[in-house]
Amino acid sequence: MNMHGHAARELLAFYAEAGVDATVGEAPIDRLSLTQINMPVAEPARESAPAAPARTAPAVARSGADGVAAPEAAVMAAREAARRAASLEELRAMLTGFEGCALRTTAKQLVFADGNPQARVMFVGEAPGREEDLEGLPFVGRSGKLLDRMMTAIGLNRTTAYIANIIPWRPPGNRTPTPQESQICLPFTLRQIELANPDILVCLGGPSAQTLLGVKEGIKRTRGKWFAFHTGTREIRAIATFHPAYLLRSPLEKRFAWRDFLAVKKALEP
Numbered sequence: 001m002n003m004h005g006h007a008a009r010e011l012l013a014f015y016a017e018a019g020v021d022a023t024v025g026e027a028p029i030d031r032l033s034l035t036q037i038n039m040p041v042a043e044p045a046r047e048s049a050p051a052a053p054a055r056t057a058p059a060v061a062r063s064g065a066d067g068v069a070a071p072e073a074a075v076m077a078a079r080e081a082a083r084r085a086a087s088l089e090e091l092r093a094m095l096t097g098f099e100g101c102a103l104r105t106t107a108k109q110l111v112f113a114d115g116n117p118q119a120r121v122m123f124v125g126e127a128p129g130r131e132e133d134l135e136g137l138p139f140v141g142r143s144g145k146l147l148d149r150m151m152t153a154i155g156l157n158r159t160t161a162y163i164a165n166i167i168p169w170r171p172p173g174n175r176t177p178t179p180q181e182s183q184i185c186l187p188f189t190l191r192q193i194e195l196a197n198p199d200i201l202v203c204l205g206g207p208s209a210q211t212l213l214g215v216k217e218g219i220k221r222t223r224g225k226w227f228a229f230h231t232g233t234r235e236i237r238a239i240a241t242f243h244p245a246y247l248l249r250s251p252l253e254k255r256f257a258w259r260d261f262l263a264v265k266k267a268l269e270p
Contacts, residue, residue, distance in 0.1 A: 071180045071183070071184065073100070074100030074101065074184045075100075075183055075184055075187070077098075077100050078098065078100055078101075078184055078185070078186075078187040078188060079187040081094045081098060081187075081188075082094070082187040082188050082190070082191035083187075083191070085191055085195070087195060088113070088117050088192065088195050088196065091188060091191055091192055091195060092110070092112045092113075094188075095110055095112065095168055095188055096110055098188075100184055101169065101181060101184045101185060102181075103167065103169035103170070103171055103172075103177075103181060104169050106169075106170075106171075106172045107128075107133055107169035107170045108133045108134065108170070109133065109136045110136065110168050110169065111128040111132050111133065111136055111137065111138050111165065111168050111169065111170065112136075112164070112168055113138065113162060113163060113164040113192070114137045114138050114139070114140075114158060114162075114163045114164075115158045115159070115160075115161050115162040115163045116158070116159050116160060116161065116162055117162050117195075117196045118162075118196075119160050119161045119162045119196075119198060120160075120198055120199040120200060120268060121156065121160075121161050121162070121198055121199065121200045121201075121202060121264060121268060122161070122162040122163070122164070122193060122196055122198035122200070122201050122202065123139075123147070123161060123162070123163045123164070123202045123204055124163075124164050124165065124166060124189065124193070124201065124202070124203055124204065124208050124212060125138065125139065125163075125164075125165045125166070125204040125205060125208055125243060126165060126166055126167060126177065126204075126205055126207040126208050126243070127165050127166065127167035127169075127170065127171055127177050128165055128167070128168070128169070128170045129141050129143075129170060129174050129245075130170065130174060131144070132144075132170065133169075133170035138163050138164060138165050139163055139244070142245075142248060143243065143244035143245040143247075143248060144244070146244040146247060146248060147163075147204075147244045150244070150257065150258075150261055151261075153258075153261065154261050154262065154264060154265035155265065162196050162198060164189065164192055165189075166182055166185055166186065166189050166207070166208060166211055166212070167181060167182065167185050168185060168188070176207075177207075182207070182211055186211060189211075189212070190212075190231075190232070191232075193212075193229075193231055194231040194232045194233060197231065197233070197234075197236075198236060199236060199237070199267075199268070200236065200237050200238070200239070200264060200267055200268065201229050201236055201237070201238040201239075202238070202239055202240075202241060202260075202264060203238065203239070203240040203241070204241065204242075204243045204244065205219060205240075205242065205243030205245075205246065206218055206219035206222070206240075206243075208240070208243075209222050209223075209240035212229065212238070213227050213229065213238060213240065215227075215240075219240060219241075219242060219243075219246075222240045223239075223240050223241050223242060223256060223257075223260055224239070224240075224241070224256065224259060224260050224263065225239065225240070226238070226239055226263075227239070227240075237267060239260060239263060239264060239267075240260075241256075241257050241260035241261070242256065242257045242260075
């Protein structure tokens with residue numbers, strides 16, 4: 001294999017590890033080389049041409065060309081659909097048919113939950129990754145294996161815990177979900193927590209804590225603190241801790257996560 005072929009294979013391997021699994025065009029484009037000379041020059045307006053009437057925004061946001069509803073309409077549709085779900089099975093079915101979030105068009109499948117929905121503790125992360133997208137289950141990659149070990153250390157496993165994410169579809173390339181995507185999916189997550197009705201909610205990572213608990217501070221200031229979370233039917237205890245993916249990058253922080261898990265263990269004691 002020549003040098004160029006070897007470099008190409010290395011580049012493809014890097015893209016695969018980064019989560020890039022789709023292209024957006026047939027030919028590469030060096031957008032950094034584009035200059036103003038390549039941009040079309042607007043023609044000067046002719047005095048004889050009548051001025052076009054100004055258009056007013058429609059009263060109701062229209063769907064885009066891809067069929068995905070505008071964010072405000074999508075959030076309202078999500079709230080209405082989530083309210084109608086009388087069980088976790090119905091909620092999953094509604095999410096499967098929900099078209100208000102564009103992430104469903106790029107993900108391979110819905111990643112709803114794993115574990116025991118009758119468990120006393122529920123873990124909620126941010127969004128699934130590549131492995132989760134392939135298997136249709138949350139936390140099954142490297143970070144999931146670490147979460148399993150952390151749960152085992154306090155006497156839990158996937159038969160005694162319930163695991164989900166705020167976003168049930170994998171963002172392309174494992175990118176960070178946008179605030180709009182989180183807000184669209186949030187009504188389903190809140191209803192999922194309400195239907196599961198755990199005694200303790202564990203937010204894995206800063207985005208989960210900020211979205212579910214309404215905190216503004218970062219995870220380093222938030223972790224280890226107890227919060228009151230209102231499910232809609234009752235108040236439960238909630239705590240935030242580091243996301244397992246962060247702990248893989250920053251192993252020294254595991255000692256703090258261990259303290260948080262010990263606090264969960266103590267809270268579960270009769």
